Amino acid sequence: MTTPLLKLSGLGIRFGGLVALDAVDLTVAPSTITCIIGPNGAGKSTLFNLITGIYRPTSGTVALQGDPITGLPAHRIAARGIARTFQSSRLFEDLSILDNVIIGMHGRTRTDVLTALLRPAKSRRELEACAAEAETILRGISDELFARRYQPAGILPQADRRRLEIARALASHPKLILLDEPSSGMDDRDTAALMADIRRVMADNPGLSFLIIEHDMRLVAELPDNVVVIDYGKKIAEGDFATVRQLPRVQQAYLGQKAVEHA
Ligand SMILES: Nc1ncnc2c1ncn2[C@@H]1O[C@H](COP(=O)(O)OP(=O)(O)OP(=O)(O)O)[C@@H](O)[C@H]1O
Ligand SMILES: [Mg+2]
Structure with missing residues (x-):
């Protein structure tokens, strides 16, 4: 078993x-x-x-x-x-749809404040990789959410908010x-x-x-x-x-x- x-x-x-x-x-x-x-x-x-x-x-x-x-x-x-x-x-209403997904990766990513200050290039690369992955996750959930990814999450109707929350959950693998x-x-x-x-x-x-x-x-x-x-x-x-x-x-x-x- x-x-x-x-x-x-x-x-x-x-x-x-x-x-x-x-x-x-x-x-x-x-x-x-x-x-x-x-x-x-x-x-x-x-x-x-x-x-x-x-x-x-x-x-x-x-x-x-x-x-x-x-x-x-x-x-x-x-x-x-x-x-x-x-x-x-x-959701973080004022943050973009994309950022709300990226927040779901917290706990997995290694960039912290110190790395961001001392190794800016490294943390920027990691952030770019996070954004790219968040885009893939959004696309997998809904083309419309993906198209609106730079808009604030607060404008979404109920069904899309639920969808975005599932996308954010997925971001933690x-x-x-x-x-x-x-x-x-x-x-x-x-x-x-x-x-x-x-x-x-x-x-x-x-x-x-x-x-x-x-x-x-x-x-x-x-x-x-x-x-x-x-x-x-x-x-x-x-x-x-x-x-x-x-x-x-x-x-x-x-x-x-x-x-x-x-x-
Ligand atoms: N932190 C807490 N302190 C005291 N009682 C609590 C606490 N959390 C939950 N309860 C009590 O535990 C019981 C179960 O609550 P719970 O929220 O798990 O129910 P539920 O099945 O999710 O209900 P619903 O369908 O309304 O969401 C309730 O009587 C609730 O008041
Ligand atoms: Mg309940």
Whole structure:
């Protein structure tokens, strides 16, 4: 059996008296898409914060390609190959689209302030290489974003902002990309385009996997290889969407939310 890309074992965190996540086991294989679903407040974003080192777990372990990364600081985990986007867009609005992608390379590049001052030619060469690579990444995501690469990111509509965030995540050369509700604020057409983007990125980057928190059940029905359901901090179901959505405990968790029944 091949080593899983990501393996969570008994992962949990408490905030005072609240158990936000309780003993979650999860395995992600290379070149796969996993969707995390569950009602509001279930603990989905908390799971991402544990995997990426924003929170330290109070129990359990996280392993990336068999190496323990539990409790490492966020920048070390990012450097190991886990990139993410946030539930609310976090672009540098005043910087250009291209610069927002280049920022994603931080952690990989060697140019620091001292090198820039003492070895200007060297750091300029490195910056030029970064810009060239950022252009390639943008072109791979969207011809339109590439054409507008010198414009400020702040002018982009919602769907293109999400796209740019994925481009920025790709710039860190990740093995795993975590997307927190990428389709929020998108209409049907944008969501279909987002799915096509993700599939294209997967095809262009062998081995790369996605872990995606989603509320849009059309996306969850179509895109992932595996669906994981979280409710009150616990993993209550896992499998393909057609099977998972029929389970009484999943229906129960969504009672009043209607989302699963209407997919
Ligand atoms: N830093 C924190 N301190 C205290 N409680 C927290 C903290 N972070 C998250 N929580 C709590 O943990 C629970 C899970 O929150 P989380 O944001 O992970 O939910 P979610 O599944 O992402 O919900 P949504 O679908 O609304 O985004 C909530 O009750 C939340 O209030
Ligand atoms: Mg959330």
